[in-house]
Amino acid sequence: TQLPTLNIEIENKTISIPIRQRFQTIMKEKRSNLCLSADLTNLDEIIELSKLVGSNICMLKIHSDILTDFSLDKIQQLKDISRKFNFLLLEDRKFADIGNTVKLQYTKGLFRIVEWADLVTVHVLPGECIVQGLEQAAQSINEPRGCLLIAQMSSKGAFTDNDDYVKGVVECAKKYSDFVIGFISQSRLTTTDKFLHCTPGVHLNNTGDQLGQQYVTPRQAIDERGADILIVGRAILDSINRAKTAEEYQQQGYQAYEEIRKI
Numbered sequence: 126t127q128l129p130t131l132n133i134e135i136e137n138k139t140i141s142i143p144i145r146q147r148f149q150t151i152m153k154e155k156r157s158n159l160c161l162s163a164d165l166t167n168l169d170e171i172i173e174l175s176k177l178v179g180s181n182i183c184m185l186k187i188h189s190d191i192l193t194d195f196s197l198d199k200i201q202q203l204k205d206i207s208r209k210f211n212f213l214l215l216e217d218r219k220f221a222d223i224g225n226t227v228k229l230q231y232t233k234g235l236f237r238i239v240e241w242a243d244l245v246t247v248h249v250l251p252g253e254c255i256v257q258g259l260e261q262a263a264q265s266i267n268e269p270r271g272c273l274l275i276a277q278m279s280s281k282g283a284f285t286d287n288d289d290y291v292k293g294v295v296e297c298a299k300k301y302s303d304f305v306i307g308f309i310s311q312s313r314l315t316t317t318d319k320f321l322h323c324t325p326g327v328h329l330n331n332t333g334d335q336l337g338q339q340y341v342t343p344r345q346a347i348d349e350r351g352a353d354i355l356i357v358g359r360a361i362l363d364s365i366n367r368a369k370t371a372e373e374y375q376q377q378g379y380q381a382y383e384e385i386r387k388i
């Protein structure tokens with residue numbers, strides 16, 4: 126099945142860009158492998174923050190179910206900003222149910238995620254049917270959509286710390302590689318550059334939080350954890366100057382990425 130692609134008009138010619146290629150182009154053009162995890166409970170505040178750091182990030186990740194003021198109007202505003210500043214929107218939904226249910230969760234309810242999120246996160250615990258359900262639902266939208274499979278987690282004692290499980294996730298990614306563009310991971314899982322490895326648990330000053338989160342530095346995430354994309358939340362959100370801190374993570378992250386991945 127052919128997934129819809131983003132149609133962009135250039136000199137009256139329409140070209141189609143698949144989401145994987147678009148992501149890689151954004152990273153190169155903006156010299157950024159920084160994904161801001163905007164874990165704030167107010168969408169108005171996220172909208173303002175996205176304008177402040179829009180030029181520093183390649184992706185903005187949100188949890189729509191923690192927002193107290195979610196509306197489709199406001200999420201459309203965020204989508205417009207993401208197009209203007211050229212970054213992707215990731216809804217960290219962590220789908221984890223059977224194909225039929227995730228299809229409904231992706232398209233219906235208050236959030237109608239498929240209408241605005243370029244990417245979503247997915248647990249493969251239920252088996253490959255979860256990816257089939259989401260991919261089917263994505264075909265109702267005339268814009269490119271993709272997902273990141275959660276292969277490994279950053280939290281202490283995660284049950285994803287199991288080789289057989291991770292192997293299964295990688296197999297699933299290979300089988301559905303039109304829709305699956307990468308992983309949420311804590312190590313390099315494939316030798317090809319086809320799959321983007323996105324790594325949460327990144328902080329320059331802390332080693333963890335009180336609830337099991339475990340941090341490494343941007344350089345360690347890339348060098349030791351095989352990251353392409355750094356997912357950074359509180360290190361930026363809790364800093365005194367969010368814009369300046371985002372710029373620091375962008376610069377440190379991309380410099381290490383260029384050196385280590387030799388791109």
Ligand code: 5BU
Binds near residue numbers: 279360
């Ligand atoms: P932090 O503030 O940088 O710790 O936030 C990390 C974000 O990444 C947060 O939104 C988590 O829900 C998300 N996350 C994570 O921390 N670890 C994981 O393994 C996965 C997601 Br999957």
